[in-house]
Amino acid sequence: MSYKKTTIEKLWKIKGFTPNDSQREAILHTDGPLFLTAGPGSGKTRVLLWRTLNLLVFHDVKPEEIFLSTFTEKASLQLKDGLRTLLGIVTNETGRPFDISKMSLGTVHSICQSLITDRRFSQGGSRKHAPILMDALSQYFKIYNKKFWEELWTAGGFKDEESAHNAITKYLVDKEINSRHVAVTECMGLFNRFSEEHINPDSIKTSDASLKALVKMYQHYINSLQINAYTKEVDFSLLQQDAFTTVESFPNSGKVFKHLIIDEYQDTNAIQEKLYFSLAKGSKNICVVGDDDQALYRFRGATVENLVEFENRCKQSLGVKPKRIDLDINYRSRKNIVDLYTHFIVQTDWKNPKKKGSHFRVHDKVIKAHSSDVKPSVVVSAKDKAENVYAEIAQFVMDLKPTGKIKDYNQCAFLFPSMKFRGAINTRVAGFQQAFEALGIPVYAPRAGSFVEVDEARAIFGLFLKIFDRPHYGNTGSQNLIKFRDWMIGCMRYADDLIKQDKLLKEYVEDRKNDVETALADYNMLLALVKKKKWNQKDPFKFAMIRDFAEVPKLSPKAKKNLTNSYFRKVIEIKERENKPYSIDYVINRTTSLDWTVLDLFYQLNGFRHFRDMYLLAEDGTDEGPICNLGLLSQYLSRFMDQYGTLLTASFMSEEKFVRVFFASYVYALYRLGESEYEDADDPFPKGRVPFLTIHQSKGLEFPVVVLGAVYKGEKPADKKEVIVRHLLNKEGEPLDRISHFDNMRMFYVGLSRAQNLLVLPRFTHAFAATDIFKDIFENYPLQTIADIDLKHLPVAEDAQQDLGKSYSYTSDYLLYNKCPRNYMIFKKYGFVPSRSQTMLFGSLVHQTIEDLHHLLIYERKNAAV
C-alpha cells in the first residue's frame, strides 16, 4: 500500500508549533547518543513527542523498536496520548495507520516488567514467568511480619530481637532504637539500595561485623522471595535488577531496541544506568533527557551523577561521545521568576575540588526566559514573626481570587520541603493551614501529617471503632503506642459527635454492633456443642450434624437460617457424596460470619449525611478533596482484605483478634509509615482548595501562583547507605559532607521554578527563618513586597490543561459515563475499590487473560503447523 507524503514541517504547521533552534535540532536528531539538558518549562515533552514521531514516521523505526521511559505513570500516559493524537494527524494526512501499543513506553518499572517476559530476550522466543511484584507497603508488611523478621535477624546472627534492633539502628541511623518499625524501615532501604547497585551479597568482603550481619539478612531476604521453581516475588528494586539480568544474559539484547529515550535522567539509579547502556550496546542510539538542577530522588537511590557525567560514561560504555543539546529557553515563567532561580542555583560552589575544571553540576548551561514581561513577579511577605507572615500570605491569596487573576484556589500551590517533622505536622504547614482556616478557605493537604489524621479517615475509623471496639493493650510505656491509643480515642470521640447529630447513623451503628455480638454468641454456643459432643473441629462435617447445629437453643435466627437453607443443605450433601466434606471448623466459621465486610461497611457508612455531603461536593466539581480521601480509604480497606481475608467470621473477631490485626497492626503501620511512602501527587488538584504539597510532589508540575511555604531546610550528614555503597564499590561522587547541601539547593530550585505568573516567598524573623542563601537574597536581591505589588500587571491564570489530547475508551469511558456519571466519577476517576460490584478491573482481567489465551493458541497453532 502506498501512502501520501508529508513533512514534519507541515505537521508542525498543522499543530501550530514553531520549535526554537535547539528544539528543532533535538527533534531531528536520529543518529548516535544524544544528551539533552532540559531546563524547567523548556518544552521537553513536546520535543520528546515530536522526536519519537520523527523516528516513527520519517525514519521507519517500528514502534516496538523504541524504548521510552518516564518517571511517572502520569507522564507516560501523557506521552502516549500525545503521540496517538499526533500520529492520528499523520494518518489523516497520509492514510498510513500507526499502532503504538507495542512500543515500550512507560515508567521504568512497567517496562522492566514487560522486558522480563518479552519473548525477544529469550532463546527460542518463549515467554517467561513474570515475577509477582510487591509494592513498598507490601514489602514493609512482609519484612515487618514478626515471624519473618525473626528469621531475618536470626540469619544476621543476632541473639534476640532487642539486640538486633539496637545494633541495626545504631549502625544505620547512629542511634540505638529498640523499635522493629525503625529497624525494618532502615533495612528495607538498605536492601533496596543493594539491589539497585547490583551488589551480589556473596561477593561482599567486609570486616565490619554490623555490615556483615546486614548482608546476611539481605541474602536471606532474597532467598525468601523465591516461592517455588517458577514463581518469585520481587520488590521494585529487584524488579529492575531482574530486568537487567534478563537483558545481560541474552546475547542479542543490544539490538532489540533501535532507539532508547530516557526522560528525567537525573533521577535514575545505578541499575537503570546499567540496563540502559546494555540495551543501547548495539544501536548506540540512546537519548537521555533531564536537568541535574532538578534532581530530587537521591533518597530513593537515584544518582544525579548519571546525568552530570553522562558524556564521559557514554564514551566509556558505548565508545561514542554523545551530542549535547541544551533546551534552555523557559516558556513557563515570567522573566523575574526565571532570573531569580537561575541566580539562586549559582549561589553555591559546585566545583569539584579533586578534579580541576569539573563540576558537580552541568554548570555551563544558561537558562533564559522566553517571556519578556519584566514586571515584578516575585514578591516577599513583610519580615515578621511567623503568625503574621502566615496571615498576610493567606489574605493575599484570598484577595487574588476576586481580581480574576486566579479562577480557582487550586491554581495557587503551597510548596514545602516537607510536610512532616518527626511524625507530626510541620510547623509551617500547620501555620498556613490555620491561617486559611481562619479565612474559611479549605486547603488540600492529604499528606500533611499522617493520612490517618485526615478528617475522612478519622470519621470512618472512628465509626469502625464504635462498632468493633478498640484493641486494648493494658499498661504500656511506649510513647508511640500511647499516641496511637490517643488517636483511636480521638477518632471514637469524633464518631460520637457524628452519631449525636444523626439519629439514623446511631441506629445503624447499634445494629452493626449487634451483628457482631450475635455472631460471637452463636460462635460460643457452637463451640460448646462441639465440646459437649466430643467432636474435633478438624473432623468432617456430616449432613446429619445440620440438625444438631440448628437446634442449639438460643442460636440466632440468622445462624439457623444459614444452617438450614436449601442451598447449604445441597452443598453439604454433594460434598459428602463426593467424599470431600467440609470440616466442622469450616461450617462454624461460615455459619457465624457477618453478612458484610469492612468494605461493605465503608460504603454503607458513606450513605450517612456527614459523608453524603462530600459526594455532593464532588458531583458538580465544587470540592474534590474529601472524596479523594475516601477513595484512598477504600483502597486501604481493600488491601487489608487482600491480606487478611474478606470475611468477618466470629472466630476472627473473637479474643480481639480482628481489632488487633486491623487497628493495632494494619492501621498502626499506616499511621507510622505516614507520607513518605505515598508521594504521588494528584493532579489536577481538587477544585475549590488550596493545594499544599511537598516540593517532591510538585516535580513536573506548574502553577500560576506558587508560595514557597518554607525557605529553610536543615542539612544532614550523609546517608549511611551512601557511605556503605561507596565503601563497598569503591565509588566516588559528591563529597559526603556536601550532599545534603547540594540536594537542598536542587530541591529549592525545583520549588522556585514551578511558578508561572507569581512567586511568593515568606520572610520569617525567628529561628529557622531561611537558609543563608535565601537570607542573602532577601537582603541583596531586588524583590517587591506583597504590600507594594500592583496586581494590575499580573496575567490571568490559564486553565491547567495542556491540551495534547486525551484518549477515551469507548467502553471504559464513554459507555461507563453514559450508564451513570456518578458511578464513573467514583470508581474510574477517584479509584474507589468496589466491594461487590463488578469493575473495570474485572473486565480488564478477563480481557487480558483471554488475550493471553489467544496468544497461547496462536502460538500453539504455529507450532503445530511447523
Add this chain to the structure above:
Amino acid sequence: MMTDQEIEKRLEEIFAQNYELLKMEGGHALTEAGQKDALNQVLYYYRKLKEIATKVTDTEVKLTLPDQKTPEGRNFTIEGIVDIVREEDEVWMYDIKTHDPFYVMANKHLYEKQLNVYAYIWENLRGNPLDHTAVISTVIPDALKEAESIGDTARVQKELTKWEPVIEIPYNEDNVKDTVHDFALVVDNIEKHCFTPPPVKVLDEKIYGTNSKFATRICRNCDARFSCGSYREYATKLQKGGTMNFKKYYEDYGTDAEQEEFINASINLDKINITPELPQ
C-alpha cells in the same frame, strides 16, 4: 499440542499473574469472589467457544480514531479493542464483553453504535476487509453458575450447551458520525466535572428491552448507591409503603444464593486463623 487440561491449568496461572499485575498498576483489588468469578468467565469462554478462540488471528487489536474535537474545543481520541478472526472466505470482528447476553440482545442498538465505529476504523482508516461483527458475552448464565457451584457435572454440561454467548451485530456504517458527536459531548462533560447521577425518574424506569428497572439492574450492583441522592430518593420514597424503610435499604446483600456464593468464595480459613500479635 497442549491438551485442554494443560491449557486450562496454564490459563489459571496466567490469570493469577495478570491479576497481580493489574492490581499493582491500578491499585485496585477484587474480592476473592470477584476473582473467582472472573477466572470462571475465562475458563468457560474457552470451554464454550474453543471453536472461535482457536481461530483468532489478531487479538486485542487496538483501534483508534484520533484527532477529534469536542464542541468546546478539546482534542480527543477514541479507543477500542477487538479481536479479529480472518478465515479464507470471511473476516469476523469480535468484541468480547463482560456484559450479560440478555442485556446485549435487548440493547443491540448500543452495541451497533460501538461496533460500527470500530468497523469504520478497521475498514476505512486501516483499509482492511470485514464481513461480520459480533459481541461475545462472557457472563456465565445463572443456571450454569449454580450447576458449577454445587458441582453437578451433568447439569453443567447441559447448561453449557444451552448457552449462546455469540451475538451477531448488524453492520451499518451510517450512524458513525452521530456516535462520534455524542462521544464528544461526554468528553466535555467529564472534563467539566459533571457527575450527577441520573434522576430518580430514570431509576424507576425499566431498562429498554429488559424486565428490570435501572435501580435494580444498575444501582443495586453499585456499591456507592447508599451515598447516592437519586438512589436514596428512589429507595425511600418510591418503594411501596411510602415511608422510608431504612433497614431494608441498607441490609441489601442480594439474594440468599448470591450471599451464599459470596461467603463460599470469600471464606479463607488460613487467613482467619492467624494469631495476631500485640504491637510493640
